[in-house]
Amino acid sequence: MARIDYEFDHAGEGKSRTGIYVRLIVIFLVVAGLTAGLIYYLIPKSDDGSAVSDPAAHETQLPSAGGETEPPSEAGETPAPGNRPPDGSGETQLPGEAEAETPIENTGTAEEEPKVEEPLPVPADATQTPEKGKPWVGDPIIDRPDVPQTEIPADVRPSLDADFNRAEKSLAEKNYPDAAAAAGNILSSPSVIPFSTEWRQAAALLTEANLASFDARENIEKYMLVHPVKPGESYSALAAKYGTTIEAIKRLNGIPADNNVLRLGRRLLIYPGPWRIVVRKGPRLLELYNCSRQAGQSSDRLYAVFDVGLGRLGKTPAASFVISSKLRNPDWYSPEGGVIKYGDPENPLGNYFLKLAPTGSPDRPLLGYGIHGTQDDSDITRSLSNGCIRMRNADVETLYTIVPGRTPVEIVE
Incomplete structure (x- = not known):
């Protein structure tokens, strides 16, 4: 009984191995066929159905003038369309242009250096640091307010x-x-x-x-x-x-x-407000308007007009501000550094300082500007400050007394 079982099991094992071999062969043939079909499908073809050859195999490099063959460029050196090439030549490759390089003939002579124009000589008497009350280099030759001419009709x-x-x-x-x-x-x-x-x-x-x-x-x-x-x-x-x-x-x-x-x-x-201030750079005037609607006042009313001095070299900006703080007997923080106390003859601020803070979205920082007095009334209506608006001391005291903080200030041309 044991022998019969042994022979039966042995015969079954042989048939099982034969089936496994057959199945493996079939699987191999199927995989090989699928792989061949996939490779055939992925190979690029031309319009007539033939395979496209590698362009690098047929590319001929042009020799340089010295007979040497230029090595191929490294990966990543080809500039993107519209960008500057890595060699710093400054040329811009437009989209769609050929990327082939044009050989440059080597004449054997050194490149000519570009001619550099010599700067114009500076006059020996040019004023670098202006004396008090005198114009700086670049200041307008005629430093005075714009006063338009007018002809009043005879009947008026x-x-x-x-x-x-x-x-x-x-x-x-x-x-x-x-x-x-x-x-x-x-x-x-x-x-x-x-x-x-x-x-x-x-x-x-x-x-x-x-x-x-x-x-x-x-x-x-x-x-x-x-x-x-x-x-x-x-x-x-x-x-x-x-x-x-x-x-x-x-x-x-x-x-x-x-x-x-x-x-x-x-x-x-x-005397109720609110108030607003307009500084006109051309006429060099400061206009104070009362904006109260007391007694049915329908529009802003011109209340007072004062002469002003401005910054040299156009340093007074045309922009919108508000009065952020008001100072009596102010110290002066010099642009060169240091603090000059009130009462010092070198302090140009006078007795009052109305600090201005910009509003809106100016195109540049507008810090350090203000409306203040002066040590010399001859500065008024002239362009001598570092950008601030100068007034006679009596006039800026009036402004200090009347207008509150947050009063809008508009500087216009």
Whole structure:
């Protein structure tokens, strides 16, 4: 029984091995066929069905003038279309151009060096550091404001002369509202060109009338208001509420600067804001506008005009700013480094400094600019500063008193 089982098992094992060999042969043939078909399918062919040969096998390199064969370029040295080649030649290869190099004939002579033009000689007397009050090299030869010429029509001249006489007479009689009204008539005349001589004369009369009215503490009902002091109020709260300053409230009401006590029920005269400033570089003028809508005022009203000095070499930028801080008796931080204290003759800032901060998105940093006084009134209407706006000390004090922080300042050409 054991023998029969052994023979049976042995015979079955032989048949099993034969089947395995057959299956392996079939699998090999199938895999070989699939591989051959895949290779045939992946080989690139030309339009007529023939296989494409390797172009490198038929490429002939051009010899250089010295007879040497130029070695092939390393991988990665071929510039991308539109980029600079790695050899620094500066040529730009456009898309679609052939990449074959054109051999350059070697003449055996050295390349000629490009001629370098010698710089123009600098005059021996050129001013590198300008003396005080004198122009620098590059400053305009004629350093003065733009004053357009105007021809007043003969039929308009009598009415303008009458308004000029009226304004001057009213100022002499301390009738400041009437003087301001007469000057305003001249400024609004279509025959008077802005910033002309007549315009400047009328603006000076308007400024004098408005500031004299402010100092005289006259209640001009059209523009001022009366505020009775209520419990819990303070000077700072009232200044913020009405768009003015603590200094303006105290000055308008004859209150000493060091007196911070508000008497309950006191009726305070207030000249409300807000205000805005426009600096015009060509005419070299600073215009102060009152933007209050008191008594139905529908538009910004020109309140005062001041002469200003600007930065040399066009350093005063035409841009938008706000007054970020106000300083009394300022020290000066020199561009060359160091701090020059207030009162030093070398400190050009005068008694007041209104620091400007740029608004919007300027195309360059605009830091360190401001509106300040001067040590020398002859600087006014000239281009002598490092970029700041210079005013007479009395004028910048008026500005310091009237306009609060965050007042917009627009510098225009």
